[in-house]
Each structure stands twice: as C-alpha cells, then as structure tokens.
Amino acid sequence: MQTRSRKDPRIGQLLSNRYQLIELIGRGAMGQVYKAEDVLLGGVIVAIKFLAQTLLTRKMRDRFRSEARTCALLSTKSMHIVRVMDYGVDEQEVPYYVMEYLQGSSFSDIISSQNLPLPRFLGLARQICAGIQCAHQGITIDGSTYPIIHRDIKPSNLLVTQDPGFGELVKILDFGISKLLQADVSQTSSYMGTLAYSSPEQMEGRELDSRSDIYSLGVMLFEMLTGKMPLQADTHSFGSWYKTHHFQPPRTFESINPSLKVPKMLENLVMSCLAKDVNDRPQTIADILKALEPLEQRYNATRQISHRIGEALLRRPVVAPVRSPDALSPDEACQLTTWPKDKPVAQIVFPHILETKRETLATIWVMLSQQEIENIQIGKLYNRLYKNFLCTMSPHPMILWITALYNQIHHKDSDPRWLRCYLDLKTEQGEKISRLLIDKEKYYILFFALEDPQHCAYVLPLQTTPAQRSQLLQWMITSRTWTSVGKAALSKDILRDEFERLRPAIAEELQVAQ
Numbered sequence: 001m002q003t004r005s006r007k008d009p010r011i012g013q014l015l016s017n018r019y020q021l022i023e024l025i026g027r028g029a030m031g032q033v034y035k036a037e038d039v040l041l042g043g044v045i046v047a048i049k050f051l052a053q054t055l056l057t058r059k060m061r062d063r064f065r066s067e068a069r070t071c072a073l074l075s076t077k078s079m080h081i082v083r084v085m086d087y088g089v090d091e092q093e094v095p096y097y098v099m100e101y102l103q104g105s106s107f108s109d110i111i112s113s114q115n116l117p118l119p120r121f122l123g124l125a126r127q128i129c130a131g132i133q134c135a136h137q138g139i140t141i142d143g144s145t146y147p148i149i150h151r152d153i154k155p156s157n158l159l160v161t162q163d164p165g166f167g168e169l170v171k172i173l174d175f176g177i178s179k180l181l182q183a184d185v186s187q188t189s190s191y192m193g194t195l196a197y198s199s200p201e202q203m204e205g206r207e208l209d210s211r212s213d214i215y216s217l218g219v220m221l222f223e224m225l226t227g228k229m230p231l232q233a234d235t236h237s238f239g240s241w242y243k244t245h246h247f248q249p250p251r252t253f254e255s256i257n258p259s260l261k262v263p264k265m266l267e268n269l270v271m272s273c274l275a276k277d278v279n280d281r282p283q284t285i286a287d288i289l290k291a292l293e294p295l296e297q298r299y300n301a302t303r304q305i306s307h308r309i310g311e312a313l314l315r316r317p318v319v320a321p322v323r324s325p326d327a328l329s330p331d332e333a334c335q336l337t338t339w340p341k342d343k344p345v346a347q348i349v350f351p352h353i354l355e356t357k358r359e360t361l362a363t364i365w366v367m368l369s370q371q372e373i374e375n376i377q378i379g380k381l382y383n384r385l386y387k388n389f390l391c392t393m394s395p396h397p398m399i400l401w402i403t404a405l406y407n408q409i410h411h412k413d414s415d416p417r418w419l420r421c422y423l424d425l426k427t428e429q430g431e432k433i434s435r436l437l438i439d440k441e442k443y444y445i446l447f448f449a450l451e452d453p454q455h456c457a458y459v460l461p462l463q464t465t466p467a468q469r470s471q472l473l474q475w476m477i478t479s480r481t482w483t484s485v486g487k488a489a490l491s492k493d494i495l496r497d498e499f500e501r502l503r504p505a506i507a508e509e510l511q512v513a514q
C-alpha cells in the first residue's frame with residue numbers, strides 16, 4: 001500500500017496534450033528529469049526537466065527559463081550541447097523544458113573507474129572544448145551577442161552517447177547557473193557551482209569570465225588523464241575548498257602514478273588551466289584546441305573526435321601543383337577544364353562537383369584578372385592561406401566555406417582575396433560537396449583568367465584538417481534530422497554577418513603570420 005501512495009503522480013501524465021511521462025530519470029539541484037514520449041510526433045522519446053517544487057520563486061522561474069533559452073539557442077550551433085525543443089508550464093504552473101533524450105553514460109561513470117587512454121582522452125576533450133567554446137562565443141538576442149559562461153563544468157554535467165556514424169558523442173547539459181555576460185550581475189553574484197570544480201574567483205563570488213570555465217575544465221581534464229582529482233580539501237566544506245583552490249598547488253601526474261604515460265606538453269596544458277591567476281591560464285578555449293591539435297595528429301584520435309568550429313590558418317607557403325606525366329592526376333584533370341558557358345565572364349566564385357575519369361572532386365571555380373592569378377602563382381613562397389567552415393542549422397542548414405589567400409608582397413596592407421561559397425545542406429549539391437570534402441580530404445581551387453576563360457590558368461590543391469572533416473560530418477548528421485523552415489536566404493545572411501564579424505581578425509592574423 002505504501003508503494004502506491006509514494007507513486008510519482010507525474011508518471012503517466014499527458015503534459016500539454018503532447019508529452020506522455022514514462023519514468024523519472026534523475027533529480028538534480030534544480031529539478032527532476034523525466035523520460036517521456038512525444039505523442040504528437042509518433043512517440044519520439046524525449047527528456048523533460050521540471051523545476052523543483054521547492055524552487056518555485058519568481059527568480060528561479062526566470063533562471064530556469066533562461067537555462068531553457070540558452071540551451072535552445074546554443075544547441076542550434078553545436079552538436080555538443082543538449083538540444084532543447086520546447087518550453088512550457090504544467091497544470092500546477094511548474095515550468096518545464098523538453099530536450100532530446102540522450103541514451104548513454106554519464107561522463108562521471110566513464111572516468112570514475114579509470115584514467116582514459118590518450119586517443120580516447122583527446123577525442124573526448126576536443127568535443128567538450130567545442131561545446132564550451134560555442135557557449136563562450138555566445139548567443140544572439142535582439143541583435144546583440146552575449147557570451148555564455150557555463151559556471152558548472154564537471155563530469156556529471158556531461159553525457160556521452162553512441163552515434164552510429166560518429167562514435168562517442170559528448171553533450172553538455174545543465175546551463176542552470178550559466179550566465180549571460182553583461183546581463184544583470186546581481187543575478188549570479190552569490191556562490192553557485194560545485195566546490196571541487198570551482199575556480200578561485202568563483203569561490204569569492206567575483207564577476208566571472210570564460211576563464212573560470214577553463215579552470216573547471218582543467219580540473220576535469222586532470223581527472224580524465226589520471227583518474228584522480230588535482231586538489232584535495234581537508235573537509236568538504238566551502239571554507240576548506242576556498243583555501244584549497246586559492247593556495248594548494250595541484251598534484252603532479254607523477255605523484256599520482258609514476259608510470260603514467262602522458263606527454264609533458266599535455267600535462268603542462270592541464271596545469272596551466274589550473275593556474276590560480278586567471279592571466280596565467282589559456283585565455284580562450286581556442287588556445288586549448290590549438291595546443292591539442294598536434295597531439296591529435298600524433299595519436300591519430302580523429303575518428304573519435306568531433307571538433308572545433310572551423311579555422312585552420314596555414315602558415316605554410318602555397319605549393320604549386322606538380323604535374324605528373326602519368327595518367328591524369330586530379331590536378332591535371334582540373335587543368336583541362338574550361339569556364340562553363342552558362343557562367344558570366346566576370347569575377348565570380350562558385351562551388352562545383354568535378355567528375356574526372358578517376359574520381360569526383362570538390363572544387364571552387366574562381367575568375368580573376370590574369371595579373372592577380374600570376375601574382376598568386378609567382379608569389380607562392382609568400383602566400384598564406386586560411387580555410388574555414390562556418391555553419392548555421394537554423395532557420396535552414398547552411399555552410400559557409402571560406403578560403404582566403406594572402407600574398408605578402410601583393411596584398412601588403414590590403415585585404416586578402418576572399419573566396420566564399422555557400423553549401424545548402426538540404427540540396428543534393430550542397431550535401432554531395434560536403435561529403436566529398438569529408439571523404440577526399442582535399443579540395444581544388446581552379447583559377448580562370450578574365451582575359452582567357454577557355455583555359456584553366458592555375459590549380460591550387462588544398463587540404464582540410466581532420467578536425468574540419470570531423471566538424472563537417474557532424475553538421476551533415478545534424479542537418480539530416482533538422483527540419484528547415486525554408487529560409488535559406490536568412491541563413492546566408494546570418495553566416496555573412498558572422499563572416500564579417502570574423503573577417504578583420506582573420507585578415508590581421510594572415511598579415512602578421514610568420
């Protein structure tokens with residue numbers, strides 16, 4: 001009889017005429033999470049988070065709603081943030097929001113029993129960084145961008161699922177105490193967080209920036225590599241953790257396990273995240289990703305990784321293609337092309353799927369003056385390249401494929417030559433080119449001169465990075481399940497704006513690169 005009286009009254013309930021609650025998944029500080037069926041959409045399983053009964057104040061309602069909104073906006077930009085699809089209040093006026101249901105393991109379970117082998121560590125670390133980076137880059141509300149600080153990065157706020165095409169996929173949950181930078185400071189100035197993962201400045205209740213998340217990330221990376229915590233407080237009290245985060249030096253990897261084989265540069269990176277002074281930490285997640293990149297190359301972690309948003313600045317000279325006297329190489333096949341008759345003879349850029357006898361290639365066709373093409377060719381030792389992909393899923397899945405060429409001699413103090421193409425992931429062409437970019441690892445730029453469109457003047461083969469291919473794959477997977485509301489032009493505008501925002505910094509980086 002007692003069991004019946006304790007039965008959760010929510011189980012079996014049909015919420016908002018749409019979500020049938022099946023079972024309680026768990027309880028956190030802010031509320032309960034249930035598994036439910038979306039009956040409107042044929043029984044798709046979702047997870048629903050309700051705000052706890054004890055927290056039904058106006059302030060907490062606002063915070064809860066802001067968590068839902070933050071997650072909803074961020075999850076359109078990163079696969080590593082749990083997707084939020086709906087928000088509402090039940091009959092008792094308790095607010096809830098609806099998320100994708102993640103069947104998988106809590107990250108705490110994955111790392112509690114063991115330290116992770118290096119390739120797996122690198123794959124997971126990159127995904128976690130990608131999710132946090134997306135939050136730090138911020139969300140746009142009413143035309144303004146607000147960076148988000150998570151403030152509670154820890155293993156129990158991450159879930160790891162298995163994606164059939166992708167392998168292990170990490171998702172960040174729980175933006176409950178995240179904060180919009182520049183928003184009302186009084187809203188979050190008291191201490192909130194998890195003692196063992198909080199930065200020194202967070203313990204002080206100080207104004208935080210993204211470097212506080214970098215400290216918490218450092219604690220977690222340490223735990224992932226060693227299976228142990230970097231700091232140990234005498235008691236699990238606020239005072240004791242306050243002293244520990246401020247004054248206790250983190251343990252070295254060797255002191256935990258002398259036979260642990262972790263590259264020194266990785267240990268140094270983790271230790272720098274744990275610096276007490278914010279200025280001594282990596283200043284951005286991009287810095288951490290940059291430091292991880294050579295390790296990924298060395299330990300071949302790419303199958304497991306997802307990735308960083310775009311960006312690969314090559315400080316290598318552009319090398320002209322070598323023509324082979326044997327059967328037609330891709331470069332040679334490109335060289336034999338002529339400017340399409342249905343395209344104007346004008347300075348334009350477009351993407352094209354090039355079918356050669358041997359293979360199918362992703363290419364960009366560009367028409368410039370003879371002089372500029374010669375400058376690119378002749379100045380190859382002085383050229384610098386930038387390749388990047390930006391993506392938005394909402395309102396319509398679209399990729400902006402950016403290549404920039406900067407010639408130290410000819411572009412000095414002027415803008416690089418930007419080549420930009422949109423790939424609409426809901427079209428056959430957009431999807432096919434994305435697939436080629438992932439599978440072939442290379443793409444080709446075909447230069448045609450205004451003065452002589454009959455002949456391809458120059459072919460420039462370019463390599464994508466493993467991280468970029470991994471990111472493209474994620475975008476393709478996400479776009480397949482994404483319902484577009486048919487506003488492709490709006491997505492182009494969003495990407496154009498984002499590009500314009502990044503453009504000065506990229507140009508500057510190209511100009512100063514050694």
Ligand SMILES: Nc1ncnc2c1ncn2[C@@H]1O[C@H](COP(=O)(O)OP(=O)(O)OP(=O)(O)O)[C@@H](O)[C@H]1O
Nearest residue numbers: 025026027028029030033047099100101102156174
């Ligand atoms: N979208 C989801 N799919 C599947 N399980 C989920 C989902 N969101 C949360 N959970 C699970 O529900 C439980 C409660 O999550 P919640 O985020 O409320 O709290 P918590 O992270 O456990 O604790 P705290 O709020 O104190 O940090 C956890 O076990 C979490 O893994």
